[in-house]
Amino acid sequence: MADDDALRAYRARLREWLAAHAETAPRRTVLEPLDDDDVRGRLAWQRTLSEAGYAGVTWPERFGGAGGSPAEAVAVEQELEAHGVATAFDFIGIGMVGPTLMVHGSAEQQDRHLEPLLRGDEPWCQLLSEPGAGSDLAAVQTRARRQDDGTWAVDGQKVWTSFAQHAAFGILLARTDPDVAKHKGLTMFVVPMDAPGVTIRPLRQITGDAEFNEVFLDDVRLCAEAVIGAPGEGWKVALTMLGFERVAVGSGLHATPLDQLVAAVGAHADDREDPAVRVRLGEVASQLLALRHTSERVVEQVSQGQVPGPEAGLIKITSVLASLDACRLAVDVRGAQALVAPEWGHQVSMLPGVRSAGGTEEILRNVIGERVLGLPPEPRVAA
Amino acid sequence: MSAAAMFRALSDEQGFLVEAARDALGRVATLEAARAALDGGPAPDLWPLACEAGWAGLLVAEDAGGAALSAAEATLVLEECGRRLADARLLGHLPATALLGAAPDAGGGLLGQLADGTRRAALVDPAVGGRGGRLTLRRDGAVARATGHVPGVLDAPGADVLVLVGEDEEGLPAAGVVAAEAGGVALDAVAGYDATRAVGDVALDDLEVRVLDLAPARARDGADLQRLLLAAESVGAASAALELARDYAVDRVAFGRPIGSYQAIKHKLVEMLRRTEGARSVVIAAARQWDEERERFALTANAARVTAADALGFCALESIFVHGGVGATWEHDASLTYRRAEHARRLAGGTTAAADAVAQALFALVPAADRTTTPREVSGQHVRS
Numbered sequence: 064m065a066d067d068d069a070l071r072a073y074r075a076r077l078r079e080w081l082a083a084h085a086e087t088a089p090r091r092t093v094l095e096p097l098d099d100d101d102v103r104g105r106l107a108w109q110r111t112l113s114e115a116g117y118a119g120v121t122w123p124e125r126f127g128g129a130g131g132s133p134a135e136a137v138a139v140e141q142e143l144e145a146h147g148v149a150t151a152f153d154f155i156g157i158g159m160v161g162p163t164l165m166v167h168g169s170a171e172q173q174d175r176h177l178e179p180l181l182r183g184d185e186p187w188c189q190l191l192s193e194p195g196a197g198s199d200l201a202a203v204q205t206r207a208r209r210q211d212d213g214t215w216a217v218d219g220q221k222v223w224t225s226f227a228q229h230a231a232f233g234i235l236l237a238r239t240d241p242d243v244a245k246h247k248g249l250t251m252f253v254v255p256m257d258a259p260g261v262t263i264r265p266l267r268q269i270t271g272d273a274e275f276n277e278v279f280l281d282d283v284r285l286c287a288e289a290v291i292g293a294p295g296e297g298w299k300v301a302l303t304m305l306g307f308e309r310v311a312v313g314s315g316l317h318a319t320p321l322d323q324l325v326a327a328v329g330a331h332a333d334d335r336e337d338p339a340v341r342v343r344l345g346e347v348a349s350q351l352l353a354l355r356h357t358s359e360r361v362v363e364q365v366s367q368g369q370v371p372g373p374e375a376g377l378i379k380i381t382s383v384l385a386s387l388d389a390c391r392l393a394v395d396v397r398g399a400q401a402l403v404a405p406e407w408g409h410q411v412s413m414l415p416g417v418r419s420a421g422g423t424e425e426i427l428r429n430v431i432g433e434r435v436l437g438l439p440p441e442p443r444v445a446a
Numbered sequence: 447m448s449a450a451a452m453f454r455a456l457s458d459e460q461g462f463l464v465e466a467a468r469d470a471l472g473r474v475a476t477l478e479a480a481r482a483a484l485d486g487g488p489a490p491d492l493w494p495l496a497c498e499a500g501w502a503g504l505l506v507a508e509d510a511g512g513a514a515l516s517a518a519e520a521t522l523v524l525e526e527c528g529r530r531l532a533d534a535r536l537l538g539h540l541p542a543t544a545l546l547g548a549a550p551d552a553g554g555g556l557l558g559q560l561a562d563g564t565r566r567a568a569l570v571d572p573a574v575g576g577r578g579g580r581l582t583l584r585r586d587g588a589v590a591r592a593t594g595h596v597p598g599v600l601d602a603p604g605a606d607v608l609v610l611v612g613e614d615e616e617g618l619p620a621a622g623v624v625a626a627e628a629g630g631v632a633l634d635a636v637a638g639y640d641a642t643r644a645v646g647d648v649a650l651d652d653l654e655v656r657v658l659d660l661a662p663a664r665a666r667d668g669a670d671l672q673r674l675l676l677a678a679e680s681v682g683a684a685s686a687a688l689e690l691a692r693d694y695a696v697d698r699v700a701f702g703r704p705i706g707s708y709q710a711i712k713h714k715l716v717e718m719l720r721r722t723e724g725a726r727s728v729v730i731a732a733a734r735q736w737d738e739e740r741e742r743f744a745l746t747a748n749a750a751r752v753t754a755a756d757a758l759g760f761c762a763l764e765s766i767f768v769h770g771g772v773g774a775t776w777e778h779d780a781s782l783t784y785r786r787a788e789h790a791r792r793l794a795g796g797t798t799a800a801a802d803a804v805a806q807a808l809f810a811l812v813p814a815a816d817r818t819t820t821p822r823e824v825s826g827q828h829v830r831s
Contacts, residue, residue: 359727
């Protein structure tokens with residue numbers, strides 16, 4: 064009971080704070096384009112949130128966080144959403160890179176990076192996927208060679224790197240020993256994105272925007288202290304980060320908001336009277352409600368201090384499939400012109416790419432099939 | 447399999463309820479009985495089991511002799527019934543008792559008999575009957591005259607008490623109660639594709655019934671609750687179909703590998719899990735709203751109905767495919783689940799009507815931009831076109 068009272072008081076303080084700040088805050092967007100000004104505004108808002116303890120809520124205080132409980136983090140997410148206010152911009156840094164550094168980073172790395180990351184001064188990106196290694200992450204070919212002076216020289220190419228153009232640092236998975244089995248010869252590094260030899264080339268997506276990037280690494284020199292964990296431990300560090308990623312995608316981040324769909328489909332009385340429109344809306348809305356309430360189950364689990372299992376990946380699959388259905392319904396009802404309006408056209412163009420982000424749907428289904436349903440693994444060719 | 451337990455947080459009492467339901471239903475050969483019923487054998491009568499377990503009075507207040515539990519517990523019991531393809535006649539009885547219990551003038555004696563199972567009730571509402579049903583209740587003080595015809599009423603055959611919901615003289619939902627044996631009630635049992643079900647056509651010819659003092663918005667709660675309970679039952683059946691298929695996919699070897707190692711099969715099973723867990727989430731949310739947020743209950747209960755019918759339809763069909771030819775034989779249990787799926791999606795008004803109800807509930811929450819919406823839509827999610 065005491066816990067409930069404390070949480071209620073926390074939420075009350077949060078609402079009071081939001082009442083004073085919500086007006087100047089960036090609007091919450093879902094799959095809508097962000098230009099450089101938007102990103103600057105979002106980073107400034109991240110600083111405001113972090114100073115108030117509402118970004119990185121569960122981060123320990125010694126890393127600049129609020130030292131809060133998972134339940135408080137959930138309350139912050141819920142209240143920000145209810146107020147239509149944006150969350151912190153650098154969800155990659157706060158949700159995935161930062162927690163990974165807390166587990167595997169050196170004390171120096173933690174001191175140097177965590178606080179600026181949280182405050183939005185130094186956003187991060189993940190340099191993981193490669194043209195030849197997408198979901199089969201352990202097949203990365205980017206090479207880091209140790210020099211006589213203990214530094215590293217990195218050559219290779221990464222791809223599908225979200226927000227690389229805005230990032231101050233990247234977390235890089237590279238092969239440091241080509242002579243051992245593929246999971247064993249990997250090392251994780253910290254890379255300054257402005258280091259000589261780093262070239263960022265935006266990839267224009269179906270939306271017309273460039274959120275993804277190619278990143279070329281051409282004789283990039285990294286100091287010995289850039290290694291996260293130890294040489295050869297890159298796969299272990301990557302698995303830790305992918306575990307945090309699962310929790311992050313489990314929030315149904317990319318889903319079409321139900322209110323937005325209902326407002327678009329039900330804007331005119333004629334459509335509300337059309338039984339065919341109503342039945343389709345009912346079916347699509349039911350899927351979005353299934354998504355929302357499954358997220359609530361995961362959130363409840365997190366707020367009880369449990370770590371969601373791979374089944375949380377089901378939320379990501381549903382969020383893409385149901386959102387595509389929702390967009391198509393909205394455009395069918397509003398007419399083809401709705402495809403060129405930012406509200407629906409951008410989502411329609413964005414969702415096919417989201418389907419592969421953070422691990423393809425097929426890989427997710429393999430993982431869930433094997434780890435949740437206990438099905439036998441695919442035969443794998445030994446590396 | 448851990449899937450059935452994933453993200454599940456039950457109270458101790460709810461855990462005991464589920465365990466007890468599993469034990470009780472485990473003592474009855476429900477699947478064998480379902481198949482025997484198809485061959486013309488007697489339909490399994492699980493009513494004594496339901497009464498002994500206390501399910502008949504699950505939603506009835508304690509002072510009327512009930513267990514005073516709520517929709518969450520009812521969905522848990524129905525899920526277990528669905529898992530074993532059992533039909534304990536609760537889909538008709540529980541919503542009827544919920545409506546009676548909500549009316550201040552229901553009469554403690556009748557509720558007590560319904561709570562201990564001495565008498566069985568069914569809900570007669572065109573909203574959860576087959577297509578083309580109509581029912582009017584013209585009020586005259588504490589009584590009303592009921593006229594109409596409602597096809598496909600769940601659990602009507604064998605019911606002692608009928609709780610009627612129809613339109614009053616103003617076109618608003620109104621409720622009444624009458625004994626099934628009263629003159630003026632015609633009740634014809636109809637054979638179902640799923641032989642475990644008791645379904646009947648009910649006709650009422652200017653019959654005098656006792657009026658239940660319920661607000662119009664509350665009179666439709668019984669129909670929405672029935673849809674939720676059917677959804678919970680479907681989630682249970684879908685889980686069972688998934689488990690059956692999963693176990694087979696682990697054991698069955700083809701081309702030197704267990705078939706569950708092939709992506710084609712693995713991804714099918716994960717899709718079963720995805721749809722079943724999505725539906726289960728909506729069932730859990732709707733059951734909570736029955737207690738905590740009744741104004742959203744119609745929306746979520748109907749969404750539960752839509753997603754659960756989808757999950758069961760998918761799981762029942764794909765489970766047959768995972769089993770290959772043997773799954774399509776008369777002897778295999780997969781065929782019984784398939785019968786239940788195809789029949790169930792058309793019961794309680796059918797899933798199309800449930801989807802329509804979801805849309806109407808949503809439109810009621812978000813006003814039309816052009817403000818030419820008719821009052822009928824604004825007046826509430828319970829009003830059907």
